[in-house]
Amino acid sequence: MTAELDPSTRRFLPWVVALSFFMQTLDTTILNTALPGMARDLGENPLRMQSAVIAYMLTVALLIPASGWLADRFGTRTLFLWAIALFSLGSLACALSPSLNLLVAARVVQGVGGALLVPVGRLAVLRVFPREEFLPVMSFIAIPGLIGPLLGPTLGGVLVEYVSWHWIFLINLPVGAIGVWASWRFMPQLRRAVPAAFDWIGYLLFSLGLMLLSLALQGLGEHVVGTALSILLLIAGSAAMAAYWLHAARSSRPLFEMALFRIPSYRIGIIGNIFARLGSGATPFLTPMFLQLGLGYAPSQAGLAMIPTVLGAMLTKTLATRLIQRAGYRRVLIANTLLLGLMIASFALIDATTTPWSLALHLGLFGMINSLQFTAMNALTLGDLDEHTASSGNSLLSVVMQLSMSLGVASSSLFLLLFSGTSLHDAAPAAVLLPAFHATYLSVGAMAALASFIFAQLRRHEGSSKAQASTFGEE
Template structure:
């Protein structure tokens, strides 16, 4: 990321309301990532699709966000923070409108890509403005305030999605973004400063193209294998092409003066282990926000509103863990916490296979709350381990790569869980009325085993590596 410009002089009103503008962007982005999952079965019915084939609408958004995160800082320095922030809100809102107007799954996927372009820029640009506009002693309090809407979004998203799809229409899960977007544009025009870098560094466009192409080809190839959207031969070709693109990026980055991601990052043991562990752990845990609302509806027979409300204990459990994670990590160390918690996380994911239609709402709430606590501890520990040993020269590049890996691994987790569901359902045409409970149980067992395997990666940590700094990382979940 280019060097910071001189800190701007902000008037009292801007200093007061700028955090609210950025918080609004956080809320829009986090609400959208959770509100859709509960509505997928109802949307599938309206669009004439089977619910188990709706994952492309989720993957399209996540993958688009992952592809554009590396360019967000450079674009903000080139265009100015206010200009890019306004474009981000506008594209996110237009994408939401296009989603609401979608008459087919392909249309919905294309609209989600447009929405993802805006979503990829909203949070990074907002965080960048706060970093540059407020002095160091005010940064943590401001970011703590901004993080609150980021917690509220996942809290109300699943329940709101379920209520809207059951009592109104699925279109409203996208239409509610429009008034929020209008308010965001008006507020940004008044309170968002136009900040640019004093000296704009060249962006690694060849590296960006190679890296993005590799991610896209790998994702489409894996999704093709799972869904049988294309032939096995074409899926294999896409996977090989994706690997070739990633290998080409690796060779390019080794010689480039200012690569997209610094190669020196992987010389840091805690960063290397944290990144690889993130990939495998999130393949399992990242699939659950997508999988569980469908499991409750298609497997256990819950209504959309019941399924959405049932997800609330997960977020409440995650919030509770926020107050305990730092002390636990500082007392036990990263190696013990991550190895034990990763195994526990895998076991909890697999234990969803023990739930059936006779399971009480109370026991389900307890199960989801415990899962939320363990999952939140996992994310906090992985993120702080990964970023804790970065210095001023590697922090920006390392944080950007972590954000990409998080989005990509969750996208692959959704694709993998969908592939398992299709495999275990045993029917290529997926007739309506089929009992999907056994397929869901087998899927949870599989992704739980995948998540637990990450414990072998975290076991490579030395006993005291990363133990000095265990503060949480804002906005990384």
């Protein structure tokens, strides 16, 4: 059911949501290029800076399942205003952070706002526009999702090299101020008279499991806590996730519908997403550091070098749907997953003798293959859902995307530490880091390629009738 609104609200609401989407995607990509410079200023090993990335991703993953219920309970305008305010305040706190620990805490605050921006904005659009207008509106809103990654790495490199890393967060403040005003003026206050019941027990168990497992894996990799405590956290996290599974099997309205896992395409798509993104989710974090720490690029050069990746992804968006419809999900995902793994592993061939044009071609091809992978996986996972499972299935996919990418960042950092043979408090020279980066890319590529075994479980007909590219995603 669509809401009756004045013409100005219907006209400018897509712009408000697009602005929020731009804020989130820009922030996600602008940080990676700045991490080595931030590490120097904070007195940290650059290989430890992944915690600033993981903290944001994990916070987003934890809050996505509750975003719809919160919007129904407090209203879309109220929650959207709080989301922008928290995102902006978190950005300010990041800029003022004198240490990595305080930066991580500020990123959590920023992540609370970022987790609510896109889901609440999408929900408002869904309720305002009729079905026949929904697709073109979503396509318009998705444009900033492509512009943000295009500008982010370059802008981050330029700011950290010529001004200060603090400005990668401070630039969010004027954008946030405009967003608050625009939201107050054009975001409708939509809410349900009686919000649907929310599975708080399931949510707490699921969130607790995610947090404990993430802390355990990060603790094992960084050795910031004892091995015994890390193993205890790992066991406790596994127990919490098992408790959630048992709870969901008996609940009449679980956090994520158990019926989702009776849909073969969804089941295979979710599991395949986890393993494929462990590899591909690490590359946006790994590559800017590789260019700076391994090859000696300046931050601005590293940012500019990342542009072909985004351009390749944009080009593939126009071809993905036709390719999937012609070849089918099974063939595309098996072949492309293997190509993705090989492409990531082939970064081990890049060294100081590689020309800028060869690097640009390499990154452009990677962007094309990576984008096709995400588009095919998302369309496969969501394509066979009906109106009863669509909301829960989309929410779980969003959680899995964030979680697996954060685990990919954590695992790539662990590989770097192991292969470089350095501790978290000792900076290794480029002569040591270059072969460590090469070995890490080989390991990450192997992880991504393993997902092809999962997609091989698809039958030829599964998902083939509904091939379509996602119009509102981050890839």
